[in-house]
Amino acid sequence: MGIRAEHEIHTRRRGRNLGVGLLLAAFVVLVMALTFVKITNIDFNDLPGGELQTQESN
Known part of the structure; x- marks a missing residue:
């Protein structure tokens, strides 16, 4: 039996x-x-002295 050409x-x-x-x-x-970023996300408010400085407008 011979090799036939691919249809x-x-x-x-295949494409x-x-x-x-992909x-x-x-x-x-x-x-x-996304999972890696979520797991390794650091909450800076939990760190000692890590309060975020915010500027209040009057």
């Missing part, structure tokens, strides 16, 4: 699968980055 629909399907895979990977990276 055109398989080429389009679509690659696009979906979008899924980007979404996973986004969720991981």
Whole structure:
């Protein structure tokens, strides 16, 4: 049995699968980055002497 040429629909399907895979990977990276930022967020009001200076307008 000889090797047949790849059908055109398989080429389009491969391109679509690659696009979906890249979008899924980007979404996973986004969720991981947001989680990392949320976990490592420092609340400066909890630090000793860390009261924020605000300017009040009269």
